[in-house]
Amino acid sequence: MKAKETFLKWLDGDFDLLAHVADTDEHPDPGRAELKREKRHINRRIDSSKAEHRVERAEEKGFYALYTLVAVVSCVFLIGILLFTISSLPRYGVENPETTEVVRRYVENGLEETGAVNIVAGMILDYRAFDTLGESHVLFTALICVTILLRIDNKNMQSRYEDYFKIRMERYHELTGESIAKIVGMVLIPSIFLYGIYVLLNGQNGPGGGFSGGTVMGAGLIIFAATYGFDCVDRVFTAKRLNLLTFCALGFYSFAKGYVFFMGQNGYENHIPKGTPGAILSGGLILPLDIAVGLVVACTMFGFYSLFRRGSIGGGWKSDREL
Amino acid sequence: MLAEIIKVLLLLLLIVCAVSVNFTKSLLQSVIIFMAYSSIMCIIWVLMESPDLAITEAAVGAGISSVLFLLTLRKIRETDRGEDGGEEA
Numbered sequence: 001m002k003a004k005e006t007f008l009k010w011l012d013g014d015f016d017l018l019a020h021v022a023d024t025d026e027h028p029d030p031g032r033a034e035l036k037r038e039k040r041h042i043n044r045r046i047d048s049s050k051a052e053h054r055v056e057r058a059e060e061k062g063f064y065a066l067y068t069l070v071a072v073v074s075c076v077f078l079i080g081i082l083l084f085t086i087s088s089l090p091r092y093g094v095e096n097p098e099t100t101e102v103v104r105r106y107v108e109n110g111l112e113e114t115g116a117v118n119i120v121a122g123m124i125l126d127y128r129a130f131d132t133l134g135e136s137h138v139l140f141t142a143l144i145c146v147t148i149l150l151r152i153d154n155k156n157m158q159s160r161y162e163d164y165f166k167i168r169m170e171r172y173h174e175l176t177g178e179s180i181a182k183i184v185g186m187v188l189i190p191s192i193f194l195y196g197i198y199v200l201l202n203g204q205n206g207p208g209g210g211f212s213g214g215t216v217m218g219a220g221l222i223i224f225a226a227t228y229g230f231d232c233v234d235r236v237f238t239a240k241r242l243n244l245l246t247f248c249a250l251g252f253y254s255f256a257k258g259y260v261f262f263m264g265q266n267g268y269e270n271h272i273p274k275g276t277p278g279a280i281l282s283g284g285l286i287l288p289l290d291i292a293v294g295l296v297v298a299c300t301m302f303g304f305y306s307l308f309r310r311g312s313i314g315g316g317w318k319s320d321r322e323l
Numbered sequence: 324m325l326a327e328i329i330k331v332l333l334l335l336l337l338i339v340c341a342v343s344v345n346f347t348k349s350l351l352q353s354v355i356i357f358m359a360y361s362s363i364m365c366i367i368w369v370l371m372e373s374p375d376l377a378i379t380e381a382a383v384g385a386g387i388s389s390v391l392f393l394l395t396l397r398k399i400r401e402t403d404r405g406e407d408g409g410e411e412a
Contacts, residue, residue: 120375199378207374215382222390301387308394 115274116204116283125209125286125293129257132210136253136293139300140246146304152311185227192220196298203290204283210293217294218301225305237302239313246299249292256285330370337363354392361385 090096106123114122124132200213225233263270275282306313340360344353361384368377 118375208378209375212375212378212382215379215387219382219386222387304387304391305394308391308398 111277114283114286115277116286117277118204118206118209120207121203121209121283121286121290125203125289126284129260129289132289132293133250133253133257135211136250136296139296140250143246143300143303146307147313150307150311181227185223189220189224189227192223193217196220196294200290200294201280201287204286205278205280210290211297213290214294214297215301217298221298221302222305225302225309230306230310233302237299237313242299242303242313246296249295249299253289253292256289260285326370330367333363333367333370337367350396351393354389354396357392358385358389361389 090099106119106127110119110122111117114126116122116126196213196217196219198213199208199216200210203209203213221233221237260270260272272284274284277283281287303313337360340356340363344356344360347353347356361380364384365377365380368374368380
């Protein structure tokens with residue numbers, strides 16, 4: 001009741017609130033003294049932390065100087081090593097029986113032995129097929145590592161509802177907004193996929209092959225997911241299908257190439273038709289292996305994007321059903 | 324002759340890009356310069372008559388890895404903002 005009266009008085013201009021505050025300094029009440037003490041304490045703490053910061057900053061300065069020095073020294077060291085290595089390489093374009101023996105074998109007998117017009121494809125998918133198998137496995141392993149690091153599910157969500165609603169909002173924006181991006185995507189995406197498939201299927205005849213075609217297709221998938229939303233892609237690419245596809249492609253590659261190497265090592269005929277060079281169905285195993293590598297690469301690229309963007313592949317979002 | 328000049332110019336641009344990535348303050352700018360580096364590298368691969376590498380460079384270097392970098396930047400900013408908000412509240 002007293003507060004109301006004071007307030008009304010203050011409204012009329014009869015009462016000065018600050019005068020009352022000034023009064024209390026003369027009659028110190030315990031709460032106010034405590035507040036003052038606290039304030040002093042806090043100020044002292046701030047000062048001391050400032051001093052600490054100053055010390056830290058000085059230490060950091062020393063650290064950065066050391067860091068720059070080490071960086072420069074290691075850079076110069078690396079450049080020196082690389083230049084030294086280059087200086088000991090044979091000259092470009094000069095015949096040298098020691099280093100060009102394998103190359104000449106590839107160029108002269110490559111078409112005959114592999115059936116591929118594109119010698120590079122013949123090299124990486126026939127002569128050195130195990131290299132490419134290793135590369136595909138590296139990609140697969142990278143996808144697994146990214147899954148381990150970035151996957152979000154009920155167990156490791158920070159705050160379950162917040163994350164969930166953030167993703168819901170993103171999905172809403174994907175479905176409703178940005179019509180320019182969608183129209184551009186409508187024109188671009190089919191051509192990107194066609195180009196990717198063309199590059200993939202013509203690996204034995206022209207430039208391209210599994211890795212290039214696969215990355216182009218993966219980029220197309222990423223653009224599709226970015227413009228039309230993950231819901232469209234999720235109808236085709238669930239996590240299970242993606243894993244199954246990758247597994248089948250890698251398994252097929254391993255078995256096919258294992259068979260060929262086994263037969264070749266033991267001196268048997270491997271009964272894989274070479275086809276006429278230049279046609280799409282030529283080059284023996286190169287075309288199927290290209291397709292396998294391309295599938296692995298495309299799945300991996302899309303999986304990376306999906307995991308980076310929302311922490312799951314193919315909408316394996318558990319709480320989607322629970323909530 | 325013209326091809327030689329273009330080649331030298333592209334190589335110089337490559338070096339400029341590679342150095343300037345280190346000297347930009349903003350991470351977003353570094354990512355964009357990295358994209359430019361990959362695009363220049365792609366043209367150089369074409370000039371060196373290896374179009375398959377050019378395709379891969381364009382798709383991986385300028386496309387996918389830049390997208391992944393940008394997504395990472397967004398994630399970093401989100402977590403930063405989240406921590407700041409927590410301190411204020």
